[in-house]
Structures are given as C-alpha cells and as structure tokens.
Amino acid sequence: xxxxxxxxxxxxxxxxxxxxxxxxxxxxxxxxxxxxxxxxxxxxxxxxxxxxxxxxxxxxxxxxxxxxxxxxxxxxxxxxxxxxxxxxxxxxxxxxxxxxxxxxxxxxxxxxxxxxxxxxxxxxxxxxxxxxxxxxxxxxxxxxxxxxxxxxxxxxxxxxxxxxxxxxxxxxxxxxxxxxxxxxxxxxxxxxxxxxxxxxxxxxxxxxxxxxxxxxxxxxxxxxxxxxxxxxxxxxxxxxxxxxxxxxxxxxxxxxxxxxxxxxxxxxxxxxxxxxxxxxxxxxxxxxxxxxxxxxxxxxxxxxxxxxxxxxxxxxxxxxxxxxxxxxxxxxxxxxxxxxxxxxxxxxxxxxxxxxxxxxxxxxxxxxxxxxxxxxxxxxxxxxxxxxxxxxxxxxxxxxxxxxxxxxxxxxxxxxxxxxxxxxxxxxxxxxxxxxxxxxxxxxxxxxxxxxxxxxxxxxxxxxxxxxxxxxxxxxxxxxxxxxxxxxxxxxxxxxxxxxxxxx
Amino acid sequence: xxxxxxxxxxxxxxxxxxxxxxxxxxxxxxxxxxxxxxxxxxxxxxxxxxxxxxxxxxxxxxxxxxxxxxxxxxxxxxxxxxxxxxxxxxxxxxxxxxxxxxxxxxxxxxxxxxxxxxxxxx
Numbered sequence: 001x002x003x004x005x006x007x008x009x010x011x012x013x014x015x016x017x018x019x020x021x022x023x024x025x026x027x028x029x030x031x032x033x034x035x036x037x038x039x040x041x042x043x044x045x046x047x048x049x050x051x052x053x054x055x056x057x058x059x060x061x062x063x064x065x066x067x068x069x070x071x072x073x074x075x076x077x078x079x080x081x082x083x084x085x086x087x088x089x090x091x092x093x094x095x096x097x098x099x100x101x102x103x104x105x106x107x108x109x110x111x112x113x114x115x116x117x118x119x120x121x122x123x124x125x126x127x128x129x130x131x132x133x134x135x136x137x138x139x140x141x142x143x144x145x146x147x148x149x150x151x152x153x154x155x156x157x158x159x160x161x162x163x164x165x166x167x168x169x170x171x172x173x174x175x176x177x178x179x180x181x182x183x184x185x186x187x188x189x190x191x192x193x194x195x196x197x198x199x200x201x202x203x204x205x206x207x208x209x210x211x212x213x214x215x216x217x218x219x220x221x222x223x224x225x226x227x228x229x230x231x232x233x234x235x236x237x238x239x240x241x242x243x244x245x246x247x248x249x250x251x252x253x254x255x256x257x258x259x260x261x262x263x264x265x266x267x268x269x270x271x272x273x274x275x276x277x278x279x280x281x282x283x284x285x286x287x288x289x290x291x292x293x294x295x296x297x298x299x300x301x302x303x304x305x306x307x308x309x310x311x312x313x314x315x316x317x318x319x320x321x322x323x324x325x326x327x328x329x330x331x332x333x334x335x336x337x338x339x340x341x342x343x344x345x346x347x348x349x350x351x352x353x354x355x356x357x358x359x360x361x362x363x364x365x366x367x368x369x370x371x372x373x374x375x376x377x378x379x380x381x382x383x384x385x386x387x388x389x390x391x392x393x394x395x396x397x398x399x400x401x402x403x404x405x406x407x408x409x410x411x412x413x414x415x416x417x418x419x420x421x422x423x424x425x426x427x428x429x430x431x432x433x434x435x436x437x438x439x440x441x442x443x444x445x446x447x448x449x450x451x452x453x454x455x456x457x458x459x460x461x462x463x464x465x466x467x468x469x470x471x472x473x474x475x476x477x478x479x480x481x482x483x484x485x486x487x488x489x490x491x492x493x494x495x496x497x498x499x500x501x502x503x504x
Numbered sequence: 505x506x507x508x509x510x511x512x513x514x515x516x517x518x519x520x521x522x523x524x525x526x527x528x529x530x531x532x533x534x535x536x537x538x539x540x541x542x543x544x545x546x547x548x549x550x551x552x553x554x555x556x557x558x559x560x561x562x563x564x565x566x567x568x569x570x571x572x573x574x575x576x577x578x579x580x581x582x583x584x585x586x587x588x589x590x591x592x593x594x595x596x597x598x599x600x601x602x603x604x605x606x607x608x609x610x611x612x613x614x615x616x617x618x619x620x621x622x623x624x625x626x
Contacts, residue, residue, distance in 0.1 A: 269520070269612055
C-alpha cells in the first residue's frame with residue numbers, strides 16, 4: 001500500500017481497521033494511482049532536473065559563444081581599420097604615381113624640346129669649333145686623330161681629313177728631342193695631366209713655327225683616358241715680335257751704357273777734384289747728377305737682366321762657395337750706406353755653410369734685399385742671418401723699417417711694382433724683387449716675404465741649395481739641361497757682333 | 505813710368521780714362537780700333553792693356569785677345585777687359601784675360617784700383 005494512503009487510512013479509519021475485500025481492491029487501485037502519481041512526479045522532476053541542467057550548460061556555452069563573437073567582432077574591426085588604412089595608402093600611392101606620370105609626360109615634352117635645342121646647339125658648337133683660329137685636335141687614347149678642325153689646315157697646311165686616322169702630330173711634328181715627346185706623352189697618358197707648353201711644329205711646306213699647345217686628357221668615370229683634346233695657337237709672329245722687343249731692349253740698354261759710363265765716371269771724377277778744386281755751389285748739383293746717373297745705371301741693368309731672363313739668355317755660372325763669406329763681404333760693402341743713414345747693419349746667427357749657385361747673382365740678390373731694407377728703414381737695424389737644413393740654406397734679411405701691408409704683398413714680386421713711391425721714398429726700378437725671385441728660382445731656391453707688419457719692419461728670406469746636397473745635384477742637372485735646350489739662343493755678344501758687323 | 509794701352513772706340517771714354525790714368529802717374533797710349541790696338545801692343549810694349557770687346561773694323565776684343573796671347577812679344581802683358589757686356593767674363597778669362605770689369609758698374613776709381621792690383625801682382 002502507498003505510504004500516503006496508509007497514513008490517510010490510519011487517520012480516517014483507525015489503527016487497524018477492518019477493510020472489506022471490495023474496499024481492499026478499491027484501495028489497492030487508489031494505492032496504485034498514488035504510486036503512479038509518484039512515479040509521474042518523479043519522472044517530471046527528473047525531466048525538470050535534466051532541463052535545468054541543460055539550461056545551465058547551455059547558458060555557459062552561450063556565454064562562451066558571446067565572448068568568442070565579441071572577440072571576433074573586435075578583430076574584425078581591427079582588420080577593417082587596417083584594410084582601410086592600406087587602401088588609403090594605396091590610393092595615395094596611386095595619386096602620387098599619377099602625378100609622377102604626368103610630370104614624366106611633361107618632362108618628356110621638355111626633353112623633346114631640349115634635344116631639339118641640343119641638336120641646334122651642337123650644330124652651333126661644331127661651327128664654332130671649326131671656325132676658331134686655334135687648331136683643335138681630338139685624338140683617341142693611342143693618339144690617333146679622330147677630329148681636326150679647319151684651323152688645322154690654315155696653320156699646318158694639312159686638311160683635317162689628311163690628319164684623321166693618323167698619329168696626332170705625326171704630320172706636323174718638328175724635330176724636337178725624342179726625350180721631349182716621350183716626356184709629353186708620359187705626362188698626358190700616364191700621369192693623366194694637362195700639358196701646356198711652347199713647342200716647335202712644322203707646316204706642310206716645311207716651315208717651322210712656334211705653337212702654344214695645351215693637351216688635356218679627358219677621363220671617363222673609371223679614370224681612364226677617353227680621348228685627348230689638343231688646342232694649339234700659332235704664336236710665331238708674337239714670338240718674333242717678343243724677340244725683337246727683347247733684342248731692342250737689350251741693344252738699347254747696351255747703347256745707353258756707354259754714355260752712362262761717361263756721365264757717371266766724369267761726375268765722380270769732378271766731385272773727387274780730378275778737374276781742379278770744386279766750387280762749393282756745385283757740390284750739391286753734382287752729387288745729385290751722380291745719384292741720378294747711378295739710378296739710371298741701375299734701371300738699365302735691371303732692364304737688361306729682365307730681357308735676358310725673359311729670353312732665357314741669362315747665364316748661370318754655378319759653383320760651390322761659402323755663403324757666409326759672401327754675406328760678410330756684401331754687408332761690409334753696404335756698411336757706409338747704413339752709416340750715412342745712422343742705421344745698424346749687422347749679421348746674426350751666421351753659420352758657416354756652402355751653397356751651389358751663381359756667386360755674382362747671389363751677391364746681386366743680397367744687394368737688392370739689403371738695399372731695399374736700407375731704403376725703407378729710417379731707424380733701427382738691418383740683420384742678415386742664415387738657417388741651415390739638409391738641402392737648403394735660408395738667408396734672411398730683417399729690418400725695422402716701414403713694413404708691407406698684406407694687400408701689397410700680392411704685388412710685391414710683380415714687374416715694375418713700387419709700393420709706396422707716394423711716400424717720397426727714393427725711387428727704384430720696381431724690378432729688383434721680381435728679378436731676384438726669378439734668379440733664385442732658376443738656381444733651385446725660393447724668395448719670399450717671410451714676415452712683415454706695417455710700421456714694424458719686414459723679413460725677406462731666400463733659399464739656395466746647400467753644396468753637395470741631393471737638391472744641389474738635381475739643380476746642377478737642370479741648369480745643364482737648360483743650356484743644352486737653348487743652343488740656338490744667342491748670347492749677348494752674338495747679338496752685338498752681328499749689330500756691329502764684326503766677326504767673333 | 506808704366507805704360508797703359510787703351511783699346512776703346514768711344515772717344516769720350518778714352519779721354520776720361522786717360523785723364524784719370526795720367527793723374528795716377530801712368531803713361532797712356534790709345535787705340536780706337538782692334539788693328540791699331542794690336543799694332544800698338546806689339547810695337548809699344550805696354551805694361552797693361554785695357555781692352556773693350558765691341559770694336560769697329562771687323563775684329564772684336566776677343567779676336568784681339570787671342571792674337572795677343574799667340575804673339576810671343578805680347579802674350580805676357582796683362583789684359584784687363586773693360587766692356588759693357590756682362591756675361592762674357594768666363595769666355596774672356598778662358599782666352600787669357602787677366603781681369604774683367606763692366607764699365608758702367610765700375611767708377612774710374614775702381615778701374616784704377618784694378619789696374620794697380622794687376623800691375624802689383626805682375
């Protein structure tokens with residue numbers, strides 16, 4: 001019997017009721033109903049239980065799904081952003097490309113115009129190159145002519161087409177020394193340097209002419225010779241005029257020397273009382289004549305020296321001698337001049353040394369430098385000193401004179417430069433320093449303004465090769481080479497004996 | 505009295521040197537061209553010869569000097585070259601000149617000093 005029905009029977013019918021068999025069957029049916037009900041409820045509960053469990057489970061899954069979805073949504077947004085950015089970029093790039101393209105098109109237009117112009121320019125350029133009076137020859141790295149302008153024909157007599165394909169210069173090469181041409185080729189081809197020189201060439205008719213030639217190697221990006229450009233000017237006429245001018249200066253100067261010798265000599269004899277006692281009133285004017293004639297002699301000497309230097313006719317009598325002795329000697333000779341001006345003329349730090357140079361020229365240079373110092377110093381002293389190095393002896397002349405401004409320094413060594421004639425200084429020829437510098441450099445040294453300050457004096461220094469040094473050996477070789485190179489150059493005597501019709 | 509022969513074509517210079525030499529106590533003989541100079545040198549036997557290089561008449565001072573040096577009677581006479589050519593000293597000394605002065609750069613006093621020295625060393 002179902003326990004609820006049992007309890008209800010006990011409640012309503014007492015502990016031990018007597019139940020008829022009919023009721024018993026009925027009660028059993030009710031009990032079964034109860035049991036069914038229980039079973040149904042249990043079933044229902046069970047199914048509810050299951051549902052609730054499922055529900056919980058599902059809700060968890062849902063939660064997970066949501067997170068997933070949310071995450072995906074976020075990623076998607078990011079992706080969209082990224083894609084958008086990429087797209088924007090691509091758009092910008094496309095725009096840029098379009099602009100570049102349009103620029104390019106414009107450029108192409110410009111280039112088209114340009115190349116048109118270039119062709120025109122090239123035509124002009126060719127016309128110009130063909131019509132200049134200088135010859136222009138372009139040759140390949142082996143020296144074979146690939147272009148010659150029309151001036152080549154005018155100057156050499158050979159047509160451009162005769163020259164093309166041949167070794168450059170082979171047609172018009174004059175007999176200069178083999179060594180010279182080797183040297184030239186070495187400079188332009190091996191050292192790849194531009195050469196600029198006066199050379200002798202021969203025209204088709206055999207006439208030798210002088211040319212000023214510049215040959216430049218044109219290099220490619222690898223630094224190799226691509227071709228050579230040779231520009232040449234026929235300077236035969238200029239050379240001749242120059243030679244005549246130099247000869248004129250030389251002869252005129254020589255001719256001036258005889259009367260100058262007389263004027264200078266006679267005035268000095270008159271002043272010395274050779275022609276009887278001197279009238280006191282004449283003392284000053286005669287001294288002035290003497291000073292003037294000395295100045296004139298100096299000028300003529302300078303002009304002669306300059307014309308000799310320019311004509312390459314200056315002779316150098318190179319020997320070894322004691323520079324110390326020469327300095328002492330010169331200083332002693334100029335001492336009276338210093339005394340008259342109340343100046344000290346001294347030597348200092350004179351180390352005994354020998355140089356290899358032309359002694360007379362060195363005396364001339366010293367005379368010039370000390371002379372300048374004496375001229376431009378009013379008080380104080382002039383000091384001559386030496387400094388010895390392995391190859392050189394440096395001789396310095398230092399004064400306490402008026403000094404030289406930086407702006408004047410540039411002009412100092414030029415020809416006919418007088419820096420301050422306005423200050424009422426005794427005039428010179430303005431050639432002294434120029435000549436001295438030329439002489440020194442020909443002897444393998446240098447001359448320069450070592451130090452100077454306005455109002456505080458100047459220091460001029462020149463250097464000479466020290467005797468027996470390697471430089472001295474080199475200079476000796478150069479001087480000898482030079483003498484051999486100008487065998488056709490006339491010496492002073494030849495010029496004059498020709499002039500006088502005398503044989504020598 | 506010592507005799508000096510001047511071979512010089514410029515009249516004024518001859519007169520100038522002559523004057524100075526005479527007052528120095530020398531006897532002076534002059535020649536204005538090379539040939540006369542050579543003859544004077546051979547006949548008058550001067551103690552010293554002042555010789556110019558540029559001379560008229562087809563012979564120059566170097567020619568004179570060469571002949572003087574070849575002639576037994578004159579080869580020992582000291583020759584002082586007195587010229588306005590500067591660069592010929594080496595050549596002149598090689599031919600046998602005893603001294604060399606550039607006229608324009610030497611006052612008469614210096615010429616006299618050179619002559620005195622050469623004669624003292626003779």
